[in-house]
Amino acid sequence: MNTISVADELVVAGRRTVPPSHARNVLTVAHRELREAVRSRWFILYTVAFAVLGLGVSFVSTAVAGGTGLSGFGRTTAGLINMVLLVVPLMGLTAGAGSVASDRERGMLQYLLAQPVTPGEVLFGKFLGLAVSLLACLCLGLGTCALVLSWQGQPTRPGSILWLAGLSFGLAMAMLSVGMLISVLARKASVAVGTAVFVWLVLVFVTDLGLMAGVVSLRMRIEDLFLLSLANPVQVFKMWSLHAAGTTLDVLGPAGLYAMDQYGPRLHAIFAACMAGWVAVPMVIASVTFSRRPLI
Amino acid sequence: MRRSMCAILLLACSAGGRPQPDEHPVVSPASVHPLGAKEAALPTGEIGRRIAAAADGEVVEIGPGVYHERIQVTRPLTLVGRGRPVIDGGGSGDIIEITAPGVTIKGFAVRNTGIDLEQENAAIRVLAGNAVIEDNVLEDVLFGIDLRESPGSVVKGNRIGGKLLDIARRGDGLRLWRCDHALVDSNIVHDGRDTLLWYSTDITVRGNSASRCRYGLHLMFSDDVKIEENVLSENSVGVYLMYSTGVELTRNQLLNNRGPSGYGIGLKETDQFSATDNLLVGNRVGVYIDGSPFSDKKPGEFTHNTIALNDIGLTFLPSARGNELTENNFIDNIDQVSVAGRGDLSGNRFWKGDRGNYWSDYTGYDQNGDGVGDFVYESQTLFDNLMDKEPKLRLFLFSPAQQAIEFVGRALPAVRPEAKFTDEVPLMRPVPARYVTADNRGGSGFLAAAGCVLTALGGGIVLAVTWPSRSRRTASGGEVSGLTLVFGGVR
Numbered sequence: 097m098n099t100i101s102v103a104d105e106l107v108v109a110g111r112r113t114v115p116p117s118h119a120r121n122v123l124t125v126a127h128r129e130l131r132e133a134v135r136s137r138w139f140i141l142y143t144v145a146f147a148v149l150g151l152g153v154s155f156v157s158t159a160v161a162g163g164t165g166l167s168g169f170g171r172t173t174a175g176l177i178n179m180v181l182l183v184v185p186l187m188g189l190t191a192g193a194g195s196v197a198s199d200r201e202r203g204m205l206q207y208l209l210a211q212p213v214t215p216g217e218v219l220f221g222k223f224l225g226l227a228v229s230l231l232a233c234l235c236l237g238l239g240t241c242a243l244v245l246s247w248q249g250q251p252t253r254p255g256s257i258l259w260l261a262g263l264s265f266g267l268a269m270a271m272l273s274v275g276m277l278i279s280v281l282a283r284k285a286s287v288a289v290g291t292a293v294f295v296w297l298v299l300v301f302v303t304d305l306g307l308m309a310g311v312v313s314l315r316m317r318i319e320d321l322f323l324l325s326l327a328n329p330v331q332v333f334k335m336w337s338l339h340a341a342g343t344t345l346d347v348l349g350p351a352g353l354y355a356m357d358q359y360g361p362r363l364h365a366i367f368a369a370c371m372a373g374w375v376a377v378p379m380v381i382a383s384v385t386f387s388r389r390p391l392i
Numbered sequence: 393m394r395r396s397m398c399a400i401l402l403l404a405c406s407a408g409g410r411p412q413p414d415e416h417p418v419v420s421p422a423s424v425h426p427l428g429a430k431e432a433a434l435p436t437g438e439i440g441r442r443i444a445a446a447a448d449g450e451v452v453e454i455g456p457g458v459y460h461e462r463i464q465v466t467r468p469l470t471l472v473g474r475g476r477p478v479i480d481g482g483g484s485g486d487i488i489e490i491t492a493p494g495v496t497i498k499g500f501a502v503r504n505t506g507i508d509l510e511q512e513n514a515a516i517r518v519l520a521g522n523a524v525i526e527d528n529v530l531e532d533v534l535f536g537i538d539l540r541e542s543p544g545s546v547v548k549g550n551r552i553g554g555k556l557l558d559i560a561r562r563g564d565g566l567r568l569w570r571c572d573h574a575l576v577d578s579n580i581v582h583d584g585r586d587t588l589l590w591y592s593t594d595i596t597v598r599g600n601s602a603s604r605c606r607y608g609l610h611l612m613f614s615d616d617v618k619i620e621e622n623v624l625s626e627n628s629v630g631v632y633l634m635y636s637t638g639v640e641l642t643r644n645q646l647l648n649n650r651g652p653s654g655y656g657i658g659l660k661e662t663d664q665f666s667a668t669d670n671l672l673v674g675n676r677v678g679v680y681i682d683g684s685p686f687s688d689k690k691p692g693e694f695t696h697n698t699i700a701l702n703d704i705g706l707t708f709l710p711s712a713r714g715n716e717l718t719e720n721n722f723i724d725n726i727d728q729v730s731v732a733g734r735g736d737l738s739g740n741r742f743w744k745g746d747r748g749n750y751w752s753d754y755t756g757y758d759q760n761g762d763g764v765g766d767f768v769y770e771s772q773t774l775f776d777n778l779m780d781k782e783p784k785l786r787l788f789l790f791s792p793a794q795q796a797i798e799f800v801g802r803a804l805p806a807v808r809p810e811a812k813f814t815d816e817v818p819l820m821r822p823v824p825a826r827y828v829t830a831d832n833r834g835g836s837g838f839l840a841a842a843g844c845v846l847t848a849l850g851g852g853i854v855l856a857v858t859w860p861s862r863s864r865r866t867a868s869g870g871e872v873s874g875l876t877l878v879f880g881g882v883r
Contacts, residue, residue, distance in 0.1 A: 134853075178792065178795070229853070232850040232851075235850030236847060236850035238846050239844070240847060242842050242843030243840060243843035246837070246843060247840070255838070255842075257843070257846070304793030307788070308788055312782055318784060325787060330791070338790075346652070347676075347703050347726070348789060349783045349789075350784050352786070352787065353652055
């Protein structure tokens with residue numbers, strides 16, 4: 097689907113008896129974005145990479161514990177969570193970072209914005225379309241893993257794979273939102289993608305390593321450690337998925353125990369709020385900036 | 393509560409070093425009191441009249457029904473319930489009190505004691521020896537079966553359900569206090585505080601199960617104890633052995649004991665013990681070893697145990713030495729063996745002769761095919777080491793940062809930690825386990841269904857987007873309905 101046809105669709109939408117609404121514009125842009133994404137190389141690459149990594153994790157973990165018939169919080173769940181932590185933020189960030197900046201660079205954005213549509217609608221449409229494409233990617237990857245695991249008779253807590261899929265999608269949305277903010281601010285697509293990779297490095301490695309250093313050298317208190325780790329969406333995803341998979345958080349040592357003692361049943365709400373914040377705040381900033389200066 | 397209790401125990405026991413068995417500081421349970429005035433207000437019921445009318449040694453059979461009374465057995469009698477008569481305590485005080493030796497209580501349902509922790513309201517209290525408490529169902533009780541100084545007693549086939557109170561307000565499901573030569577067999581205890589076996593010598597605990605309690609089994613100053621084929625799950629601690637000598641743990645299953653303590657088996661200054669053929673799965677810590685064994689008469693023996701899927705397989709306090717571990721399976725524990733704080737494990741042996749243990753994370757191979765790996769197993773991952781020193785770092789488990797650290801530890805010998813211990817002859821295959829059954833939650837079917845749903849959802853999105861693209865440009869309504877289809881699927 098090319099630029100012309102999107103413009104056509106918008107014009108067609110505008111000519112209809114029903115006056116063009118925000119929702120319709122957003123959906124039109126989203127649909128176009130989704131179609132483009134699903135056909136793009138990165139989507140296929142990420143889907144295949146995610147599925148293959150997941151399968152690798154599944155095979156290795158069942159090979160190790162195989163035959164004992166023991167279940168528990170084993171290597172499978174840990175491996176899958178680990179893989180999601182590594183891959184999904186990268187997917188979300190780069191998908192978001194490429195969206196606006198590359199359209200702008202190719203001159204498509206100017207064309208699009210000449211149609212009866214506001215910058216905010218374009219931005220949210222793009223977000224929606226990419227989010228659905230990421231959902232498809234995650235579902236295909238984790239679904240294949242689940243099928244392989246069940247075929248191998250790996251005992252896993254029922255529901256944990258569904259939780260994992262849902263929470264991965266939440267993480268992907270948060271990262272997509274950050275990626276779109278980067279994309280809106282960056283002048284060039286290459287800068288945007290580079291920044292996205294840097295942010296990925298920071299969120300996945302640097303903050304954790306920094307916090308570890310803080311724990312060891314500054315004798316950080318447990319409550320501070322827990323609160324600080326809530327600031328990192330990747331950590332929030334990890335703690336949430338452990339919590340949701342039916343594992344008690346004491347697997348995470350004193351900080352996990354503190355979280356359970358202190359917040360107990362409210363943990364789901366706290367994690368959800370943090371994740372929602374990471375989805376909403378960057379998107380709001382991005383849309384404000386984008387509405388003011390869509391073309392830089 | 394737990395912490396303060398431990399502190400009290402520590403205080404009691406640290407004063408003047410470890411007391412010898414014959415000078416145990418006997419802190420008596422709440423003073424034994426005759427049934428109080430308020431409790432006696434219930435009139436003597438039918439069971440009481442039957443007891444009063446019976447001769448010594450007679451068998452008194454009680455028919456089915458609900459009896460609202462308190463029972464005192466002051467003479468040697470056998471009290472048998474036919475059709476499981478219910479004795480209801482009405483929510484206050486004790487229910488059955490035995491003060492004569494050689495009494496048998498069998499086949500009753502006893503329920504609804506008081507909740508007074510100070511008075512230790514119990515369903516069945518035994519204050520004399522040679523009692524047999526068999527096949528009773530105790531429900532909604534603060535203390536279940538409380539034996540004080542009743543040597544030679546048998547507690548068998550009872551089911552004891554505690555009150556669903558906060559753990560600090562619960563009582564002990566089963567307690568043996570100075571009951572030498574006792575047998576505790578095939579009881580089921582759930583939702584209580586502890587099962588205590590204190591100051592008792594030569595006791596056998598076989599085939600019991602305890603779940604959702606604080607301590608599944610708690611031994612203090614109890615010597616010559618056999619603990620066999622018990623299933624202790626979802627407690628704070630499975631078995632806690634303290635200051636006891638001569639304990640054999642055989643074919644027990646310790647599953648999912650979690651929480652701040654969360655030990656499958658805890659050993660505190662216990663001597664001459666052995667653990668054989670036990671299954672420890674999903675506990676926070678499989679085995680916790682603190683100062684055991686404390687003498688060098690006999691090494692602490694761990695043989696043929698399967699320690700799998702715990703957060704930490706084995707934790708040693710730095711003082712622990714003299715343990716020998718051979719032919720155990722260490723499978724997929726996040727941290728296979730840890731030393732709490734600083735220190736090493738040089739006083740303990742992880743192999744004997746040509747038999748070591750099976751380690752699921754062993755990466756060596758076995759070229760000559762003798763079943764023993766050609767390289768030593770060394771536990772030396774950098775992150776494990778860091779976690780041992782600073783437990784707060786467990787928060788970063790499963791994160792990519794953890795793997796980054798481990799990678800650095802492998803790549804740079806300069807930062808590689810000292811090996812905590814080595815197993816010179818690691819086994820290539822797990823030792824066949826002899827426990828009865830493994831807990832398999834199954835769920836494969838569900839998993840398959842979840843996989844199908846996820847794949848269908850993902851594939852559906854892709855298909856819905858790519859399929860009708862030809863008709864899209866001509867039929868202007870198509871795209872909206874197409875989108876609704878897609879998003880309808882998402883919602």
